[in-house]
Amino acid sequence: xxxxxxxxxxxxxxxxxxxxxxxxxxxxxxxxxxxxxxxxxxxxxxxxxxxxxxxxxxxxxxxxxxxxxxxxxxxxxxxxxxxxxxxxxxxxxxxxxxxxxxxxxxxxxxxxxxxxxxxxxxxxxxxxxxxxxxxxxxxxxxxxxxxxxxxxxxxxxxxxxxxxxxxxxxxxxxxxxxxxxxxxxxxxxxxxxxxxxxxxxxxxxxxxxxxxxxxxxxxxxxxxxxxxxxxxxxxxxxxxxxxxxxxxxxxxxxxxxxxxxxxxxxxxxxxxxxxxxxxxxxxxxxxxxxxxxxxxxxxxxxxxxxxxxxxxxxxxxxxxxxxxxxxxxxxxxxxxxxxxxxxxxxxxxxxxxxxxxxxxxxxxxxxxxxxxxxxxxxxxxxxxxxxxxxxxxxxxxxxxxxxxxxxxxxxxxxxxxxxxxxxxxxxx
Amino acid sequence: xxxxxxxxxxxxxxxxxxxxxxxxxxxxxxxxxxxxxxxxxxxxxxxxxxxxxxxxxxxxxxxxxxxxxxxxxxxxxxxxxxxxxxxxxxxxxxxxxxxxxxxx
Numbered sequence: 001x002x003x004x005x006x007x008x009x010x011x012x013x014x015x016x017x018x019x020x021x022x023x024x025x026x027x028x029x030x031x032x033x034x035x036x037x038x039x040x041x042x043x044x045x046x047x048x049x050x051x052x053x054x055x056x057x058x059x060x061x062x063x064x065x066x067x068x069x070x071x072x073x074x075x076x077x078x079x080x081x082x083x084x085x086x087x088x089x090x091x092x093x094x095x096x097x098x099x100x101x102x103x104x105x106x107x108x109x110x111x112x113x114x115x116x117x118x119x120x121x122x123x124x125x126x127x128x129x130x131x132x133x134x135x136x137x138x139x140x141x142x143x144x145x146x147x148x149x150x151x152x153x154x155x156x157x158x159x160x161x162x163x164x165x166x167x168x169x170x171x172x173x174x175x176x177x178x179x180x181x182x183x184x185x186x187x188x189x190x191x192x193x194x195x196x197x198x199x200x201x202x203x204x205x206x207x208x209x210x211x212x213x214x215x216x217x218x219x220x221x222x223x224x225x226x227x228x229x230x231x232x233x234x235x236x237x238x239x240x241x242x243x244x245x246x247x248x249x250x251x252x253x254x255x256x257x258x259x260x261x262x263x264x265x266x267x268x269x270x271x272x273x274x275x276x277x278x279x280x281x282x283x284x285x286x287x288x289x290x291x292x293x294x295x296x297x298x299x300x301x302x303x304x305x306x307x308x309x310x311x312x313x314x315x316x317x318x319x320x321x322x323x324x325x326x327x328x329x330x331x332x333x334x335x336x337x338x339x340x341x342x343x344x345x346x347x348x349x350x351x352x353x354x355x356x357x358x359x360x361x362x363x364x365x366x367x368x369x370x371x372x373x374x375x376x377x378x379x380x381x382x383x384x385x386x387x388x389x390x391x392x393x394x395x396x397x398x399x400x401x402x403x404x405x406x407x408x409x410x411x412x413x414x415x416x417x418x419x420x421x422x423x424x425x426x427x428x
Numbered sequence: 429x430x431x432x433x434x435x436x437x438x439x440x441x442x443x444x445x446x447x448x449x450x451x452x453x454x455x456x457x458x459x460x461x462x463x464x465x466x467x468x469x470x471x472x473x474x475x476x477x478x479x480x481x482x483x484x485x486x487x488x489x490x491x492x493x494x495x496x497x498x499x500x501x502x503x504x505x506x507x508x509x510x511x512x513x514x515x516x517x518x519x520x521x522x523x524x525x526x527x528x529x530x531x532x
Contacts, residue, residue: 420443427514
């Protein structure tokens with residue numbers, strides 16, 4: 001018997017065990033998943049909780065039934081991994097041996113890493129990346145009379161990098177609906193040089209903030225939060241006052257990864273970005289938000305990566321070369337309020353572009369453009385998540401990103417070449 | 429990737445102007461790059477530039493301000509004092525390394 005141990009039964013870990021169980025014969029392989037939470041959360045739904053858009057029961061289900069038959073669940077937290085001995089030690093002191101290990105323990109917000117942030121949490125400081133936090137923010141917003149709301153990102157990378165933009169658009173629409181938009185001043189504070197990460201989408205999304213009367217404070221690297229004075233201070237001395245701070249705290253991978261010496265500075269597991277195999281141990285893979293790959297930390301990335309991971313894992317454990325290469329494909333719906341949304345589709349090499357998805361001309365989804373259909377795509381996705389993705393069923397879109405339907409930016413498609421600036425913008 | 433002339437030599441740069449071939453760099457070029465963005469380097473600056481170069485050689489990617497703080501032991505505040513406003517990008521530019529991987 002060979003043993004596969006998967007750490008974490010979130011989006012990535014659940015898909016991995018549910019896809020692999022039918023492919024690994026029961027009499028040759030045991031599959032064990034270690035997960036302390038009794039609940040599986042539909043994390044994209046957390047964004048809607050602060051605005052009463054979903055009920056808490058819509059986003060939380062008992063975890064065990066999400067795992068396919070023949071997968072053993074160990075409801076425990078991991079203390080550390082000994083990669084040389086191929087052992088996982090649990091917090092209760094017991095040990096699990098493995099032949100192959102898949103680390104899928106994701107990333108979590110760490111407000112305690114920024115001076116002052118944790119102290120104000122639940123009072124004038126809120127976050128919406130945890131079930132508890134999103135519900136607490138809902139309670140605060142329900143009676144908030146208005147004032148200065150600051151939406152803030154502490155440091156990249158974060159889980160779902162479009163979520164703070166969506167939160168801002170949804171808040172703008174929600175305050176408008178309640179008739180208090182004029183009483184609310186919204187500022188979007190980010191360590192990035194603009195609204196988003198890549199030029200074309202950053203420009204479009206930035207314009208969408210500006211049109212809604214939302215100020216952007218870019219290149220803001222937060223030093224501390226002062227909950228008494230209610231200000232955010234940056235290392236360069238800038239101060240931003242707030243009445244309500246909705247922050248995305250520093251994100252870090254699981255602490256046991258750091259304790260085991262398997263992580264980088266933020267406890268993410270260094271892996272080959274095309275195969276997800278650890279750069280140091282050929283018996284360890286990592287998938288989903290837990291890795292250091294230069295892709296968005298997002299459920300869609302976990303999904304596309306899992307499609308590529310399965311044939312690679314089966315080949316690797318057979319001693320054959322891994323046949324597939326993950327391209328960093330991400331596909332994200334961005335809610336923009338008032339029943340509309342936009343969609344972005346990109347990978348390691350190609351930034352989010354305009355066009356249609358998944359088919360040329362007919363789409364039916366539009367890329368980087370606000371439409372009602374994109375909103376309904378996001379709404380429908382919750383059902384797809386529970387009933388198609390998590391069980392490991394096939395979704396009829398390709399794991400690899402396609403240029404079909406996309407409009408390439410002029411610099412790439414035209415014959416003209418651009419000359420780089422003498423000095424990168426903003427450095428002199 | 430484009431070839432451009434900096435300090436009298438041909439070097440490869442990306443679309444934003446960051447060097448893409450670490451082997452084309454030496455400290456003399458670092459001084460030129462620094463003056464391009466209006467900086468004169470003291471020993472305190474060089475300590476960080478040299479750290480970035482050595483770290484890149486072993487890690488294969490450009491250190492972030494967080495890594496410079498935890499591994500080189502220079503607090504973020506001090507990095508901002510030495511390389512005002514945008515320490516991570518300025519250090520990478522002067523060290524002839526790719527822009528640090530912030531995010532995607």
